Amino acid sequence: MSEKNTKAEILRVFELQKKFKWSLRQTTAQERREKLKKLKEKIFAESENLYQALWQDYKKPREEADLAEVLPVIAEIHDSVKNLPDWMRPKVVETPIHLGTARSEIHYEPLGQTLIIAPWNYPFNLSIAPLISAIAAGNTVMLKPSEYAPHTAEFLARILKDLFYEEEVAVFQGDASVSTELLKLPFDHMFFTGAPSIGKVVMKAAAEHLSVCTLELGGKSPVIVENTADVREAGKRIAWGKWVNAGQTCIAPDYVLVSEDKKEALINAIHDAVKSFYGQTPIEWRNSADFCRIVNKRHFDRVKGLIDDAKKRGAQVAFGADTDEHDNYISPTVITDIAEGSRILEEEIFGPVLPIVTYRHLDEALEYIRRGEKPLALYVFSSSESTIENVLRNTAAGGTSINDCLMQFVNPKLPFGGCNNSGLGRYHGHHGFKAFSHERAVFKQSRLFNPMQIFYPPYGGQFRETFQKFIRHIM
Template sequence: MITVTNTDTKEIQEIFKKQKEYKKVLRTTDAKQRKAKLKRLHDIIAKYRERIHQALREDFRKAPAETDLTEIYPTQSEILHSISHLEKWMRPHSVATPITLVGTRSEIRYEPKGTTLIIGPWNYPFHLIMTPLQSAIAAGNTAVLKPSEHTPHTSHLIKEMIAEAFNPEEVAVVEGDHKVASDLLDLPFDHIFFTGSPNVGRIVMEKAAKNLVPVTLELGGKSPVIIDESADLRDAAKKIMWGKLLNCGQTCVAPDYLIIPENLVNNFIAHARTAVYEFYGNDEKNWPANRDYARIINERHFKRIRHLIEDALEKGARIAFGGHLLEEDNFISPTILTEVTEDMEIMQEEIFGPVLPVVTVKSLEEAVDKVEKREKPLALYIFARSRQAVEYLLKHTHAGGTAVNDTIMHLANPNLPFGGVGPSGHGSYHGEFGFKAFSHERAVLHQNTILSIGQAMYPPYQGISGDVIGLITKLY
């Protein structure tokens, strides 16, 4: 097992210094130049596809097809979307002129924030650092990337790829653990983009505040699934289990827990079991050998999830199916828990694993009450064929994003913003939202030099000036 070596503090400071200078060059780049850089990033990813497969396989047994689906495809798709729309995004945007500013014209210009820091997570260690990078490049910034030390093969590969595609004064990779992250966060970047846990997100925001650095925080939380009486249970079960088990449950928008009417529980479990058998085979004993099923990232997280299961069972929960664990392989099988109560630890923290607790309710009102008692989630999923039920749930809940009759898939639309609310995140990205996250919206007003209504309101305020101000005030 390879490890990540911490980048020297002096090297970090030298990279930062060079990028602070080079941002002045990038500030004047046009759409053609930026699109060429995005194309270069796209091509290097295509060139290294097989090695990306290998790195993710080494880090946590991820299947090559799942790497294509969740790491490479969405990144390439975002890059191509940016290339297609960049000229429009960069164009100054004219805005309306109020009557009090007759004779002027106003516009919004998008300028690069400057030198940016992107800190990536371990769960999708390629996609969740390269997609923010492409947004930073599209907006005309320099970028320092800090991949997760928990996925060392992917971290090393990203560094190699970036070194081949870019000069370090434009894009550089800094490797290391939390000490390196702390050194980076002490520097006065122009923007910080962080993806990770809410607890670390608070640390990032606190350190950024010392230099008044704006931040985008992509965090997480307990994303609920609500099934209505009107739902197609077979369809819902298959989509929920796919979303839950993708990347072995280590997805920030994975369905964390299920809220379902009491009378539907048994049917749901039957359909869920059928879906999991379709995914990974009918014999649960053979699941550890299935090459399509990933592993928990490391021993520490394996033990954390095992404790959540054990605590739930001690307090009265039951395993509906699954529950097989192999510590030496960091393997936890697809698992559904029933008879779950709020006092169990599994209902107190984000699970981040392939375990789905089932909570029963008697009404949609009770379902809403259970969701709204918690912090605002990164995602909320609704399964219902009743339009009335869907609208009721959308109006009475809060979430960073929502998919109706599906899970995860709202992330695949680059025309939708992706981000959380409060503890689940701050700011959003994807598509144009990513471009804006790394841009400063500069307000520009062009005044008429021949006649300006503003001059009619200059002091002294006795006479005409005071009359004009009084008239305008009455209009409003």
């Protein structure tokens, strides 16, 4: 489709959804639940095609597809179907005594027309999860999946076309020019997942229309391994959190802070975990069906460039750093003794490379984290409750897992999102429903008696006397 035709098609569908949103906001909880149930049935029915699409895009193992793409989405649907009637029900809130017998409520209304721009690293999950929240809240959706995962994008377009009329949900495929055209339109809500640099572009576009904006971004998510931690177990859990999806996860451990005397033990534990996951030798790692590839040549070159830059500045490779540009393969890699100013310590890695940074005292580790932007995730491995509380009180992050990695994302009862450079707003479960809803204040005054009439004009001595009694004794 030509650029001119794409623009015209986007405008056509936008106008269709603009009209339809007023009908859609009248849908009941049961009607929305039925849509979500049909979506779940479709996912199960099409699972083999989804596995194939993800493998074609970057050799994602079907087991990782189940764990990281399908399971979180099914959990979101289950949570929404179970709780949607309660979420939609108006909430009665307290009415102050001076307002008499009035009733105060919060009503949850759809925001209206929504735009979801999804990333390539979890192209199914991070497209469908916000879509579930948008549907639950009664919105229309225009979805732009990433062109870097074209087979999954095509899969999404096909199954959603089977399930929804375009005036409710429509998918637009293509490169960044398609996103640019979409961002010109006055959506009621723009939802973006991706890099902070592009998040700023989306936020500027939202500002042009004063659109509600949710940004799910990233950053350098640190891991603290404190002296009381079980190093062997920490190594295994860090290794899984880092190398699932070949490190292409927005909440993957980006670097590890460990005390100098625990450094070698932790590296050995991580190395042993990698061997237990992917094989005993680097050749077995490369041939493992359980380790996926970098999504494309551009990102392969970027991640390899981070390794090369660190090595030129004197960093040591503890293990890994094997690459194959013809297969976009970079092996699980741990790097130590990294010089200040190395790009790998300044840029989000988003790949299978894990820097190890040592500290002498925990306060040094906390200060190191605070010098950077607020991360999307922060991980702490410790057996000391006081140490854990100290880390939580003296750092800021979108979310945190204690003695594990990634798990804060999996629980739909927890809000997921960043702060400042790592994101704006949050979703999942009830938090997602509220992200795509407007909380409308509704005040119902008594038809018979309004106590506030005593403060109507004309003002004078009686007003002042009454008001003083009111402010001192009632408020």
